[in-house]
Structure formats: structure tokens, C-alpha cells
Amino acid sequence: MSGKLVVRIAELEIEPAHLETYRLLLTEEIEAAIALEPGVLSLNADSIKDSPHKIRLLEVYANQMAYEAHLQTPHFLKYKNATAGMVTTLRLIDVDPIIMGGKP
Structure with a gap:
């Protein structure tokens, strides 16, 4: 896949009574x-x-097409x-990465 990376931060607040169920659904979606x-x-x-009900996601997609495809997948729609x-x-913040590092 070619194109500019799509990187965003999602800031979510979850109803505390549903936090455990939310975490299970989020884990299932990310793993898929x-x-x-x-x-x-x-x-x-x-x-x-x-503040465990305040969740932050860092999402990195190969490009805009990959991001848009992700939004249509059965596992994302289920989540x-x-x-x-x-x-x-829910607040979505598009960001420009300065440096991204990691180890396998």
C-alpha cells in the first residue's frame, strides 16, 4: 500500500458501568x-x-484507503x-507523526 500514513488519536470516555464489556469488545476489534x-x-x-473510563487509542493506517476500508469491516462495525x-x-484527532519508533 502506498500513500501518506493516516495517524490519529481517539479520546473516548466510557460509561463506567460498561467498562469491562467495552474493553472486551475493543480487544476483540483490535486483534481482528x-x-x-x-x-x-x-x-x-x-x-x-x-480514570480507567478515559480511553486513548493511537491508530496508524498505511494510507487513507486503508483507514476507509477499516471502517467498513465486519469486526469494526460490530465493535x-x-x-x-x-x-x-468521542474525539478524533488527526496528527502528523514527528517520529515513530518501536521494536518488533
């Missing part, structure tokens, strides 16, 4: 996306210390529909 979609380069989920009533706020 990484396993099945070559254009999904990285999906990382973290919670804010002392989106199943968590709709759990997410109280």
Missing part, C-alpha cells in the same frame, strides 16, 4: 484488525491512570454498534 487488515499498521489502547451506548464522548 491487526490479524486481518494489512493496512492497519498499529492500534494501541490505553486508559488514563486513575461500533455494540459499544454505541457505552461511549459517552
Whole structure:
């Protein structure tokens, strides 16, 4: 896949009563996306210390086409529909990476 990377941060707040179910659904979605979609380069989920209902995702896609394809996959649509009533706020922030590093 060619083109400019699509990198974004998603800031979510989850209804605390649904937090465990949300985390299970998020884990299932991320594992499927990484396993099945070559254009999904990285999906990382973290919670804010002392505020576990505040979730931050760092998403990296090979390009815009890969990102748009991801939004149409059965595993993403399942996640989106199943968590709709759990997410109280969602903010998507597109970012330009300065440096991205990691070890295999």
C-alpha cells in the first residue's frame, strides 16, 4: 500500500458501568484488525491512570484507503454498534507523526 500514513488519536470516555464489556469488545476489534487488515499498521489502547473510563487509542493506517476500508469491516462495525451506548464522548484527532519508533 502506498500513500501518506493516516495517524490519529481517539479520546473516548466510557460509561463506567460498561467498562469491562467495552474493553472486551475493543480487544476483540483490535486483534481482528491487526490479524486481518494489512493496512492497519498499529492500534494501541490505553486508559488514563486513575480514570480507567478515559480511553486513548493511537491508530496508524498505511494510507487513507486503508483507514476507509477499516471502517467498513465486519469486526469494526460490530465493535461500533455494540459499544454505541457505552461511549459517552468521542474525539478524533488527526496528527502528523514527528517520529515513530518501536521494536518488533
